[in-house]
Amino acid sequence: MPEVRAAVPDDAVAVARVHVRSWQAAFRGLIAQDYLDNLDPELWAAGYTFGRMGLRLPSTIVAVDGSQICGLATTGLCRDKDLANFGELMAIYVDPEYLHTGVGRLLIATARQRLGQLGVRGAVLWVLDGNVRARQFYERDAWRCDGTRRARVIGPTPVAEVRYRRTPV
DSSP: OOEEEEGGGGGGGHHHHHHHHHHHHHTTTTBBBHHTOOOOOHHHHTOOTTTTOOOOOEEEEEEETEEEEEEEEEEEOOOOEEEEEEEEEEEEEEEEGGTTTTTHHHHHHHHHHHHHHHSSSEEEEEEEEHHHHHHHHHHHOOOEEEEEEEEEEETTTEEEEEEEEESSS
């Protein structure tokens, strides 16, 4: 079973590759295929802040199988103005080669533990409305859709997202 550890700056490119492959697999049919096909891990890697510390900064963990990064999860304080004292699961992605191996369960459990250490009352996450597989994964982990929706644009595609909550974390 892979181990989980904090992401470090040297992980950025490997994490970005997992992140991009995960998007390309999970969002097929939900986001424009041309956009997904042209995602560049090198550009994504430049945007990570691994190793920086601070209460308001997101924190990323990675699942590592030997020397290979096979998943990631990012947590932090909730960015939604209507939920005081909540944490947020900002991202969780598993390399498609590691789906159905327990990596996702390991990452989400560790992410919830990290959120609990922040002392928050509960946590939220946002998921594409049409991402049925992800929604079922969260529901198996006792997250519940709270009815809040938002619209955003990813690449050229307008998408709808729904918010899930988990209380306690």
